[in-house]
Amino acid sequence: MRSVPSRSSLLMAPALVWLTALMVVPCALVLALAFFRRGIYGGIDYTFTLENFGLVFDPLYAGIFLKSARIAGTATLIAAVIGYAAAYAISAAPRRWQPVFLFFAVLPFWSNYLIRTYAWIVLLNREGLITQLLRWLGYTGEPPSMLYTEGAVIAGLVYNYLPFVILACYAPLSRLNPELAEASRDLGASAATTFRRVILPLTVPGIAAGAVFVFVLSIGNFVTPALLGGGRFQMIGNLVYDQFLTANDWPFGAALAMALIAIMLLVLMAQALAADRASGPAMQAGGGADG
Amino acid sequence: MAERPPATRRTLWLVLSLVLAFLYIPIAVLVALSFNEGGLPTAWSGFSLKWYASLANNSAILSAALNTLIVALVSTAIATLLGTLLAIGVEMRRQYGKGLEALIFAPMIIPDIVLAIALLSFFSMLNLTMGLHTIILAHVVFNLAFVCSVVRARLKTFDWSIVEASADLGACALTTFRRVTLPVIAPAVIAGALLAFTLSVDEFIIAFFTAGAGRASTTLPMQIYAMIRFGITPEINALATIVMAVSITALTLSQRLNRGMIGQ
Numbered sequence: 001m002r003s004v005p006s007r008s009s010l011l012m013a014p015a016l017v018w019l020t021a022l023m024v025v026p027c028a029l030v031l032a033l034a035f036f037r038r039g040i041y042g043g044i045d046y047t048f049t050l051e052n053f054g055l056v057f058d059p060l061y062a063g064i065f066l067k068s069a070r071i072a073g074t075a076t077l078i079a080a081v082i083g084y085a086a087a088y089a090i091s092a093a094p095r096r097w098q099p100v101f102l103f104f105a106v107l108p109f110w111s112n113y114l115i116r117t118y119a120w121i122v123l124l125n126r127e128g129l130i131t132q133l134l135r136w137l138g139y140t141g142e143p144p145s146m147l148y149t150e151g152a153v154i155a156g157l158v159y160n161y162l163p164f165v166i167l168a169c170y171a172p173l174s175r176l177n178p179e180l181a182e183a184s185r186d187l188g189a190s191a192a193t194t195f196r197r198v199i200l201p202l203t204v205p206g207i208a209a210g211a212v213f214v215f216v217l218s219i220g221n222f223v224t225p226a227l228l229g230g231g232r233f234q235m236i237g238n239l240v241y242d243q244f245l246t247a248n249d250w251p252f253g254a255a256l257a258m259a260l261i262a263i264m265l266l267v268l269m270a271q272a273l274a275a276d277r278a279s280g281p282a283m284q285a286g287g288g289a290d291g
Numbered sequence: 292m293a294e295r296p297p298a299t300r301r302t303l304w305l306v307l308s309l310v311l312a313f314l315y316i317p318i319a320v321l322v323a324l325s326f327n328e329g330g331l332p333t334a335w336s337g338f339s340l341k342w343y344a345s346l347a348n349n350s351a352i353l354s355a356a357l358n359t360l361i362v363a364l365v366s367t368a369i370a371t372l373l374g375t376l377l378a379i380g381v382e383m384r385r386q387y388g389k390g391l392e393a394l395i396f397a398p399m400i401i402p403d404i405v406l407a408i409a410l411l412s413f414f415s416m417l418n419l420t421m422g423l424h425t426i427i428l429a430h431v432v433f434n435l436a437f438v439c440s441v442v443r444a445r446l447k448t449f450d451w452s453i454v455e456a457s458a459d460l461g462a463c464a465l466t467t468f469r470r471v472t473l474p475v476i477a478p479a480v481i482a483g484a485l486l487a488f489t490l491s492v493d494e495f496i497i498a499f500f501t502a503g504a505g506r507a508s509t510t511l512p513m514q515i516y517a518m519i520r521f522g523i524t525p526e527i528n529a530l531a532t533i534v535m536a537v538s539i540t541a542l543t544l545s546q547r548l549n550r551g552m553i554g555q
Contacts, residue, residue, distance in 0.1 A: 008384050015374060015435050018431060022428055022429065023432050026406075026410050026413035027409045029412050092295065103546065111318065118531065122320060122321060240408060257405045260402060
């Protein structure tokens with residue numbers, strides 16, 4: 001009879017071969033592409049160069065990276081605050097209702113991303129629902145231009161990823177031992193102090209995990225800036241898209257994609273490190289960090 | 292929780308209602324407009340199914356829907372098989388490296404646009420003619436990762452000693468799988484498959500980059516994207532309502548199976 005490891009390898013083999021052939025190899029290929037030149041007619045000239053990575057730091061493109069980070073960061077912050085509040089409210093609801101509320105909070109996450117984004121075009125366009133609402137309230141001026149702005153992109157990102165944050169924050173909140181909050185109150189702490197020094201430190205890892213995921217998904221987003229930001233609005237994802245489908249500069253597009261992956265890995269690693277460090281003292285004292 | 296002061300309780304209910312309103316009003320508006328006779332968001336001119344009827348006569352949308360169905364069914368079938376085997380293989384081992392964990396996790400977190408251009412570069416370097424088959428190859432990548440994670444969650448509480456017991460009693464590996472392991476993980480496998488199906492039906496960017504030239508292998512999300520870029524039309528509202536109804540049904544089903552599983 002076969003040993004467990006060899007049987008396990010046999011079972012894993014087909015999937016691992018698939019992932020290697022259709023994810024690892026193509027991504028390695030993109031990494032390699034980034035070190036070549038663009039050919040004169042848009043093809044690839046196989047001479048080694050570091051120019052593409054240099055170009056990433058060109059003010060024009062570095063600016064788009066910064067703008068993407070700013071938009072993703074703002075969306076993440078807003079989603080984290082609203083998501084935490086919602087998760088807190090759900091975890092305070094009667095126990096048998098909690099799964100129901102959670103289900104309804106997460107359900108929109110699973111409907112089509114394009115459609116959820118399109119819904120915001122319907123709301124925000126010049127003759128859209130918000131303008132109608134303003135008119136109905138007696139507003140007579142020019143319709144406000146809300147669509148095709150940075151604000152619209154941020155709203156779209158928050159809307160699309162909020163359910164995910166709620167889910168990530170709910171898990172630690174629902175596991176929280178209510179006796180801890182009680183003990184804090186019995187010892188004379190106000191509700192605000194209890195929240196700040198007991199509840200928040202114990203549930204921060206959940207917020208961090210959710211926030212990192214939203215940031216990563218937002219910074220590399222293509223659809224939301226393309227639809228809600230308008231034709232010329234660019235984040236990194238749109239820039240990569242353009243290099244491959246319109247500018248036809250694959251090596252530079254590849255370098256941009258690799259820079260995106262590098263940012264993503266940095267953020268994930270920072271979160272993992274912070275989580276490792278925080279799991280020690282924060283769990284015991286629930287204070288100290290905010291003194 | 293009931294001993295919270297009434298003011299706090301009222302605030303919490305208010306927060307919950309506002310958030311649910313924020314999540315559902317945009318979707319509800321689309322659904323309502325899809326039944327609006329005039330089709331315009333400016334005025335309600337009566338209930339009508341005419342936008343649904345006009346969808347049924349739109350051959351571009353129908354063929355895109357058929358393409359989507361083919362891609363989703365085939366990629367889900369392959370991903371369910373591979374993802375389930377992978378989950379069993381991983382969970383069978385008492386220990387595994389971080390590299391393996393990262394490889395399985397990567398498809399769920401890698402930006403769509405990066406996987407899309409990577410596959411485009413790869414397929415064009417191989418001089419592969421792109422079409423529905425290349426979309427399927429691509430969709431299996433992330434679908435199998437999601438199936439695997441759902442099945443693994445179920446296997447975390449699986450008692451492997453019953454597999455050994457079955458072997459000790461003389462059952463061959465296949466019989467053991469069919470009569471011991473499979474019945475335990477079946478709800479998770481089906482839940483994973485439904486999740487994969489939904490993801491595949493909804494996926495846009497990767498399909499867009501791996502579909503190749505021409506309209507022959509346009510999928511529904513690609514069609515929707517093109518329509519949205521073109522402008523707001525009442526037909527999109529009707530199409531959006533149908534697509535949402537399908538994904539939400541599949542997901543609710545998947546959720547039920549998962550919950551039934553926990554209840555056991």
